[in-house]
Amino acid sequence: MRGLRLRIWQAGLLLFLLLWWEWASRTGRLDPFFFSKPSDIAGRIWRWLSTGEIYPHLYITTLEMVLAFFFGTLLGVVLGLWLALAPSVAAVLDPYIKALNAIPRVVLAPIFTLWFGLGVLSKVALGITLVFFVAFFNTYQGVKEVSPVILQNARLLGARSGHLLAHVYLPAAASWIFSSLRTSIGFAVIGAVVGEYLGSAAGLGYVIAQAEGVFDTTGVFAGMVVLMVFVLVLDALVGQVEKRLVRWHPKAEGIQG
Amino acid sequence: MRLLELRQVSVSFGPYVAVEGVSLGLAPGEFVSLVGPTGCGKSTLLNVAAGLLAPSEGEVLLNGKPLRGLNPVAGYLFQQDAILPWKTALDNVALSLVFRGVPWREARERAQAWLEKVGLGRFPRHYPHQLSGGMRKRVGLAQVLIANPRLLLMDEPFSALDVQTRQLMENELLRLWQEDRKTVLFVTHDLEEAIALADRVVVMSAGPRSRVIGEFPIPLPRPRDVAEIRLTPEFLRLHRKIWELLRGEVMRAHAGA
Numbered sequence: 001m002r003g004l005r006l007r008i009w010q011a012g013l014l015l016f017l018l019l020w021w022e023w024a025s026r027t028g029r030l031d032p033f034f035f036s037k038p039s040d041i042a043g044r045i046w047r048w049l050s051t052g053e054i055y056p057h058l059y060i061t062t063l064e065m066v067l068a069f070f071f072g073t074l075l076g077v078v079l080g081l082w083l084a085l086a087p088s089v090a091a092v093l094d095p096y097i098k099a100l101n102a103i104p105r106v107v108l109a110p111i112f113t114l115w116f117g118l119g120v121l122s123k124v125a126l127g128i129t130l131v132f133f134v135a136f137f138n139t140y141q142g143v144k145e146v147s148p149v150i151l152q153n154a155r156l157l158g159a160r161s162g163h164l165l166a167h168v169y170l171p172a173a174a175s176w177i178f179s180s181l182r183t184s185i186g187f188a189v190i191g192a193v194v195g196e197y198l199g200s201a202a203g204l205g206y207v208i209a210q211a212e213g214v215f216d217t218t219g220v221f222a223g224m225v226v227l228m229v230f231v232l233v234l235d236a237l238v239g240q241v242e243k244r245l246v247r248w249h250p251k252a253e254g255i256q257g
Numbered sequence: 258m259r260l261l262e263l264r265q266v267s268v269s270f271g272p273y274v275a276v277e278g279v280s281l282g283l284a285p286g287e288f289v290s291l292v293g294p295t296g297c298g299k300s301t302l303l304n305v306a307a308g309l310l311a312p313s314e315g316e317v318l319l320n321g322k323p324l325r326g327l328n329p330v331a332g333y334l335f336q337q338d339a340i341l342p343w344k345t346a347l348d349n350v351a352l353s354l355v356f357r358g359v360p361w362r363e364a365r366e367r368a369q370a371w372l373e374k375v376g377l378g379r380f381p382r383h384y385p386h387q388l389s390g391g392m393r394k395r396v397g398l399a400q401v402l403i404a405n406p407r408l409l410l411m412d413e414p415f416s417a418l419d420v421q422t423r424q425l426m427e428n429e430l431l432r433l434w435q436e437d438r439k440t441v442l443f444v445t446h447d448l449e450e451a452i453a454l455a456d457r458v459v460v461m462s463a464g465p466r467s468r469v470i471g472e473f474p475i476p477l478p479r480p481r482d483v484a485e486i487r488l489t490p491e492f493l494r495l496h497r498k499i500w501e502l503l504r505g506e507v508m509r510a511h512a513g514a
Contacts, residue, residue, distance in 0.1 A: 153339035158356040
């Protein structure tokens with residue numbers, strides 16, 4: 001009952017804001033040129049969906065995001081494991097990793113466009129630079145924080161290094177990695193959209209940039225809404241995966257990265 | 258012939274000398290309790306026996322040969338939980354066999370039999386956080402015993418349990434031990450527990466530089482019930498005798514702390 005009341009209040013707030021926006025825009029209190037209005041935005045989204053003109057863009061953005069997410073996580077996990085298990089390598093590379101992570105990733109977009117062109121590849125590269133560090137730091141931390149007692153116990157039970165990796169280090173880091181999946185996916189989306197926005201021929205970021213170029217605020221807002229729904233859906237999907245994969249965890253319901 | 262023998266073992270951590278000149282031999286099938294005040298280096302000696310820690314001086318002999326690296330015939334039950342939180346009770350127990358090259362299928366079958374032996378036959382699919390403290394200890398015990406170690410090292414394994422669960426576990430341990438009489442080195446700060454379980458009680462002095470200051474054979478009849486045996490006159494006589502020696506050390510440990 002409490003849950004239902006909460007939902008009603010949440011939906012009520014949304015409805016109120018939308019109605020107020022619509023009313024203010026129609027009565028001239030908000031300039032429709034700068035702020036558009038909800039009914040126009042809804043109409044635009046409907047047109048995009050019914051004519052299907054948005055689907056190729058959604059496909060491109062999804063592709064870029066999934067690739068960035070997959071390869072960024074893979075690279076981060078492998079390197080995180082390696083550095084955590086080889087402290088001397090970690091000590092050598094430490095300043096480099098800090099330095100690389102200090103670069104605001106947006107400034108890399110132009111150079112990636114230069115290197116990889118206007119297509120999918122430059123966006124994937126940008127996404128990877130964002131996702132990599134989340135996966136890397138979480139894996140590193142996860143391996144470092146394995147309880148020494150658990151480790152000693154496994155060794156005394158006869159575990160070799162391969163066993164330790166498969167049954168101790170990776171599962172320990174996995175809970176950290178999975179709990180940060182949402183952050184990672186958010187970063188993958190940022191990489192894709194920002195890359196598209198700064199230079200591309202397709203994708204949701206491109207659609208928004210195009211609309212902005214002709215002062216089409218309705219188009220910009222419609223693009224934002226589609227993007228928002230898109231990320232919310234992905235987030236919910238990741239939430240489901242997360243719940244399954246950290247089933248053993250006592251706090252599996254409330255993990256955050 | 259002794260199964261395990263410590264000869265004039267000293268362990269220091271930097272300038273701090275934890276134990277000094279300890280000699281201790283374990284005959285096959287013997288149950289030895291090691292008691293002493295907190296911080297007297299009991300766990301340090303256990304780690305030396307397990308091969309987790311190399312002595313600074315003296316030597317450790319296993320079947321008359323010097324021990325190098327991890328002790329291959331030892332099973333170690335830690336004070337803290339050492340089972341893997343991301344594996345079910347069944348898989349935690351099976352893992353000891355998997356580490357030794359037994360295929361998962363067979364390992365799980367044998368693990369189920371061991372879970373039943375420690376009274377957890379109905380909980381194979383439970384994760385550690387879903388089990389009580391006593392149940393987790395049982396999983397840990399099964400995990401160690403399934404590998405059939407000839408030497409069992411126990412570091413205050415029941416100290417975190419409530420009194421009833423603790424007596425239950427002590428009886429359980431004696432029952433399992435009675436089956437094949439492994440050699441046991443049981444570390445505790447609880448003198449009653451030490452006497453109720455052991456064939457021989459070894460008393461250590463307060464640290465630093467703790468030494469063995471007394472050895473007492475415990476000629477109480479077996480099989481024993483740990484709750485009942487505490488009330489026998491013979492038990493009380495032994496308790497009084499050992500406590501006389503131990504009390505001074507406990508006082509010293511408190512004064513130092």
